[in-house]
Amino acid sequence: MNVPQRLTVRHQSVYRYSEPVRFGEHRMMFRPRASHDLRLLTTQLQITPTPERLHWLHDVFDNSVAVATFSVEASELRFRSVVTLEHYEAPLPDYSLETYASTWPFAYTGEEASDLVNARSRHHPDADVDRWARRFIDPSGTTGTMALLRSMTLEIKNGFMYMRRTEKGVNRPGETLRRRCGSCRDFAVLMMDAVRSLGLAARFVSGYIFVPDYDTALGGGATHAWLQIYLPGAGWVDFDPTNSIVGNRHLIRVAVAWNYEQVLPLWGTWHGSMCSFNGLDVDVSVTEDV
Secondary structure (H helix, E strand, O other): OOOOEEEEEEEEEEEEEEEEEEEEEEEEOOOOOOEOOEEEEEEEEEEEOOOOEEEEEEOOOOOEEEEEEOOOEEEEEEEEEEEEEEEOOOOOOOOOOOHHHOEEOOOOOHHHHHHOOHHHOOOOOOHHHHHHHHOOOOOOOOEEHHHHHHHHHHHHHHHOEEOOOOOOOOOOHHHHHHHOEEOHHHHHHHHHHHHHHOOOEEEEEEEEEOOOOOOOOOOOOOOEEEEEEEEOOOEEEEEEOOOOEEOOOOEEEEEEEOOHHHHOOEEEEEEOOHHHEEEEEEEEEEEEOO
C-alpha cells in the first residue's frame, strides 16, 4: 500500500414539506466500509428533528445501517453526515488472477460457485446485452479476462453519455444500452448484467467519489455507484464504467449488494398529504485534507 489520502466526506440530504408531517422509520447508508484500503478516523451523524431512537445494525451484506424513528412532526427533515477517513490506493492495479482465471471463459471452483449464485443471477436478461457483451471477446480465440473487463469499462465511458438523474430507480440494462446514456447507477447495472451474461459474478456498490480540482471524473456532488467483479486470486475488484476506473482510485465504498435496491443511501416513510412534499435536496462533497 502507498501513502494514504486523508479525505473528508460531507453528505447532506434535506426533505422539504409545505406543512408539518409525521415521519416513519428512516434508514441510512452513509458510513463507509472500513477495510485494509480504507480506515475511518472520525464520523458524525446529525439528524434534525432529533429522532426518538437511533440505532445501528449490520445488514446481510455487513453494511452499516443507521435506523431512525421519530415522535415529532416537522416540515423539514435533515440528515448530515461528516466522515474523515484514510484511503489507500493500490499502487499497481494489475491484479494477480489465478492462472485458470486469467483468460475467459473460466469456471469458478465449486465452493465459490455456490457462494456466488446471487452474484451471477440476472434480473432482466436481454438478447441485445448478450450480443453487446460478446463483442469484447477476442475473435482469435484467447481473451484475457482483465483485458475484456477493461475494454468494456472503457467502452461505456467513451461510448455512452453520462446524465445525472436525481429520481429514484435505475433503467433496465437493455434500455441503457439502446439509449446510450444514463446515470452512474444505470451504467453499473448495465455492466453487471453484461458480465453476468458471460458467467462472471458481480455486485453493485454505492458510495462516493473524490474528484480533485484538476480531474474530469463524473459523479461528484452526489452519491456515486459502480460495481465489483469477483475474480479468483484478486477477489472483489472495483470497476467504475462512468469514469473508466479499474481499482479503488478515488472510490469510497459505503455499501455492497447483489442489486441496486438493496443499497439505497437513504430511504424511509412519512405520513401526510401527498401534495405537501416539496422535494429532496442532496449535497455531497469529498475534499482532501492536506
